[in-house]
Amino acid sequence: MINITTQSVGLVEPKTMHFDEALSLVCGKVLEQYDIVYETYGTLNAKADNAVLVCHALSADHHAAGYHSKEDAKPGWWDICIGPGKPIDTDKFFVVSPCNLGHCSGSTGPRSLNPDTSIAYGKDFPMMTVVDWVNYQQRLADKLGIKQWAAVAGGSLGGMQALQWAIQFPDKLHHAIVIASAPKLSAQNIAFNAVARQAIMNDPDFHDGRYYDFDTVPSNGLKVARMLGHITYLSDDAMGDKFGRELKNEQLNYDYGVEFQVESYLRYQGESFASRFDANTYLLMTKALDYFDPAEEEGGDLSAVFKKVKAKFFLASFTTDWRFSPERSKEIVSALTDANRDVSYLEFESNHGHDAFLVENDDYIDAFKAYMQNIEVST
Amino acid sequence: MINITTQSVGLVEPKTMHFDEALSLVCGKVLEQYDIVYETYGTLNAKADNAVLVCHALSADHHAAGYHSKEDAKPGWWDICIGPGKPIDTDKFFVVSPCNLGHCSGSTGPRSLNPDTSIAYGKDFPMMTVVDWVNYQQRLADKLGIKQWAAVAGGSLGGMQALQWAIQFPDKLHHAIVIASAPKLSAQNIAFNAVARQAIMNDPDFHDGRYYDFDTVPSNGLKVARMLGHITYLSDDAMGDKFGRELKNEQLNYDYGVEFQVESYLRYQGESFASRFDANTYLLMTKALDYFDPAEEEGGDLSAVFKKVKAKFFLASFTTDWRFSPERSKEIVSALTDANRDVSYLEFESNHGHDAFLVENDDYIDAFKAYMQNIEVST
Numbered sequence: 001m002i003n004i005t006t007q008s009v010g011l012v013e014p015k016t017m018h019f020d021e022a023l024s025l026v027c028g029k030v031l032e033q034y035d036i037v038y039e040t041y042g043t044l045n046a047k048a049d050n051a052v053l054v055c056h057a058l059s060a061d062h063h064a065a066g067y068h069s070k071e072d073a074k075p076g077w078w079d080i081c082i083g084p085g086k087p088i089d090t091d092k093f094f095v096v097s098p099c100n101l102g103h104c105s106g107s108t109g110p111r112s113l114n115p116d117t118s119i120a121y122g123k124d125f126p127m128m129t130v131v132d133w134v135n136y137q138q139r140l141a142d143k144l145g146i147k148q149w150a151a152v153a154g155g156s157l158g159g160m161q162a163l164q165w166a167i168q169f170p171d172k173l174h175h176a177i178v179i180a181s182a183p184k185l186s187a188q189n190i191a192f193n194a195v196a197r198q199a200i201m202n203d204p205d206f207h208d209g210r211y212y213d214f215d216t217v218p219s220n221g222l223k224v225a226r227m228l229g230h231i232t233y234l235s236d237d238a239m240g241d242k243f244g245r246e247l248k249n250e251q252l253n254y255d256y257g258v259e260f261q262v263e264s265y266l267r268y269q270g271e272s273f274a275s276r277f278d279a280n281t282y283l284l285m286t287k288a289l290d291y292f293d294p295a296e297e298e299g300g301d302l303s304a305v306f307k308k309v310k311a312k313f314f315l316a317s318f319t320t321d322w323r324f325s326p327e328r329s330k331e332i333v334s335a336l337t338d339a340n341r342d343v344s345y346l347e348f349e350s351n352h353g354h355d356a357f358l359v360e361n362d363d364y365i366d367a368f369k370a371y372m373q374n375i376e377v378s379t
Numbered sequence: 380m381i382n383i384t385t386q387s388v389g390l391v392e393p394k395t396m397h398f399d400e401a402l403s404l405v406c407g408k409v410l411e412q413y414d415i416v417y418e419t420y421g422t423l424n425a426k427a428d429n430a431v432l433v434c435h436a437l438s439a440d441h442h443a444a445g446y447h448s449k450e451d452a453k454p455g456w457w458d459i460c461i462g463p464g465k466p467i468d469t470d471k472f473f474v475v476s477p478c479n480l481g482h483c484s485g486s487t488g489p490r491s492l493n494p495d496t497s498i499a500y501g502k503d504f505p506m507m508t509v510v511d512w513v514n515y516q517q518r519l520a521d522k523l524g525i526k527q528w529a530a531v532a533g534g535s536l537g538g539m540q541a542l543q544w545a546i547q548f549p550d551k552l553h554h555a556i557v558i559a560s561a562p563k564l565s566a567q568n569i570a571f572n573a574v575a576r577q578a579i580m581n582d583p584d585f586h587d588g589r590y591y592d593f594d595t596v597p598s599n600g601l602k603v604a605r606m607l608g609h610i611t612y613l614s615d616d617a618m619g620d621k622f623g624r625e626l627k628n629e630q631l632n633y634d635y636g637v638e639f640q641v642e643s644y645l646r647y648q649g650e651s652f653a654s655r656f657d658a659n660t661y662l663l664m665t666k667a668l669d670y671f672d673p674a675e676e677e678g679g680d681l682s683a684v685f686k687k688v689k690a691k692f693f694l695a696s697f698t699t700d701w702r703f704s705p706e707r708s709k710e711i712v713s714a715l716t717d718a719n720r721d722v723s724y725l726e727f728e729s730n731h732g733h734d735a736f737l738v739e740n741d742d743y744i745d746a747f748k749a750y751m752q753n754i755e756v757s758t
Contacts, residue, residue: 028633186615186618187639188618190642191606191642194606194639194645195606198602198603199578201635202582209635224577227573234567240565240567243566252670254505255506256576260566262570262573267577283635
């Protein structure tokens with residue numbers, strides 16, 4: 001059983017908000033109605049000026065902090081950063097953490113029933129983009145009585161949402177917290193996503209995205225996709241330190257089973273993920289990453305896009321992150337500086353690769369906390 | 380039709396050597412008999428002291444230079460380095476380029492008939508290691524009347540064979556040319572190989588390696604494996620320069636088809652490879668990479684292993700190679716230096732990632748040529 005410390009938000013419960021106002025999407029389709037599952041931590045103050053929106057990345061969801069039950073093995077995905085006395089201090093801020101449209105943890109997504117057909121959407125679920133997520137998040141803010149976020153925060157794909165918020169609704173947030181992120185995917189990033197998708201779509205149990213109707217799941221394909229993704233989340237150094245060439249058994253077997261610990265670890269990670277995640281959602285999230293490119297509307301000139309931004313920015317990157325390297329954060333910093341915006345940027349030493357934004361690290365936590373402490377909210 | 384220049388070895392023809400002396404393998408199994416397909420370029424001199432063994436990497440084979448027919452679109456895989464006036468100058472050297480055991484281009488491998496069963500070996504083909512390849516190559520040298528190689532040369536997995544030659548038969552070579560290689564795979568290298576193999580073995584057409592008997596091939600799995608491999612051969616920069624976020628069509632379709640040029644390129648590369656390469660060989664070659672670890676016999680102390688080495692070394696690496704980065708070559712250089720061996724090492728600027736050892740580059744070619752010119756052979 002867990003030991004819920006005073007720095008935890010404790011036991012939390014997801015809520016569901018139903019929306020029946022149609023949402024027009026970038027892809028041209030329309031979602032007539034949808035549900036959003038979300039969690040909140042802390043208390044919204046009287047002026048509703050202490051709200052922080054937390055946006056999740058590819059495989060996380062609305063469960064960002066605390067525990068769903070005392071039996072939970074692990075807290076929410078950003079528990080190191082959300083709670084009393086933590087960077088996003090729930091004694092000060094009211095945190096809203098929604099599960100994105102298209103995901104598989106409760107908000108409307110490919111696994112949900114399509115009201116037009118009364119079967120699961122599957123491949124008919126419309127393609128999502130970061131712009132669409134920011135749009136539903138804005139509606140959620142409206143319903144919660146939040147006119148302006150004190151901050152919008154996220155890491156990786158979550159950081160992209162924070163960035164997009166600053167561009168899309170410049171008057172509706174004071175601060176954008178963009179961690180371990182990038183202004184758009186590189187060709188290599190897109191390539192890795194393409195391989196992951198190919199692995200899923202090749203799986204004979206994928207049935208062109210209609211596997212729910214066949215009572216099966218493309219778990220082999222999803223497993224390969226996740227194994228590949230996992231390599232890109234870790235640093236070469238960290239994998240070397242953790243596994244090196246350590247063998248699974250005492251000696252080599254010279255067969256096609258698992259020989260090295262790192263293979264065993266990856267297979268376990270892949271299987272565990274495939275047992276809980278939806279393959280259509282994985283496809284959709286990687287596409288949302290591919291499509292993100294806010295500079296496009298200004299012909300690739302990110303600083304021109306930032307001209308309309310009013311939020312102050314906090315950016316952070318990690319030395320061994322090779323998925324979204326510090327150079328990618330510096331592209332954002334540089335464009336913000338060119339546009340004369342207010343930006344704080346820090347690069348942290350870490351051995352944890354892209355996953356570093358999810359890992360306890362004093363320098364990172366202290367700097368993040370200091371920045372958040374300086375955000376003014378009414379009492 | 381090709382224009383065969385004076386710097387080409389011209390039209391070449393593979394030869395086959397049959398071996399009926401049993402070969403004991405590291406895995407514990409024995410190959411009772413086998414064929415080796417190989418090419419030669421240049422002329423063996425009277426003292427047989429001008430022979431250079433060229434060792435191939437994962438997907439290449441014995442066809443290292445020249446053309447098989449005037450209709451060939453491309454010459455052999457290392458044609459930039461082998462020919463009259465090139466680094467491995469065929470006016471001076473006699474080049475032997477064999478296809479490794481386990482490969483799918485003519486030498487005995489998984490696709491060959493197993494004499495015990497009269498059907499293709501398939502998954503019963505024994506696991507190969509670099510040590511085994513050096514053993515058959517030594518027998519090939521014997522049959523060709525070559526007591527000592529002027530040099531053994533290769534890039535990547537081919538460089539590992541050159542390294543292993545220096546350790547395994549210290550008296551049988553004068554120079555080891557080890558390009559874009561590594562003393563062993565890192566955990567990350569092994570992890571990428573594990574994902575590639577998983578993709579192949581997941582393919583329902585794989586039939587546990589017995590797909591020949593089912594008259595099919597696991598081309599979807601092999602395609603994914605190659606797409607992944609291909610990403611690791613190219614540099615992030617080169618992919619960015621070549622493709623960036625360029626679209627395949629004029630506008631985004633917001634579907635799961637190909638949106639970006641880089642996806643289209645990777646799919647094409649994957650399909651092209653899957654149509655010509657054998658999946659069991661791909662599995663076997665990645666395992667040979669995984670198993671390579673010459674320092675193991677000295678408890679991980681590479682310099683201790685190099686104490687017995689007599690060959691002089693030429694090592695080269697390329698700045699943007701992240702599969703086998705310059706640091707990996709430096710590990711070899713450092714261990715050779717610790718063992719007081721004779722070593723030349725150069726790191727070349729290149730945008731081509733791991734593939735740089737196959738790409739024309741003046742600095743690389745000039746340095747390689749200068750080194751080879753100083754190798755003394757009788758006239």
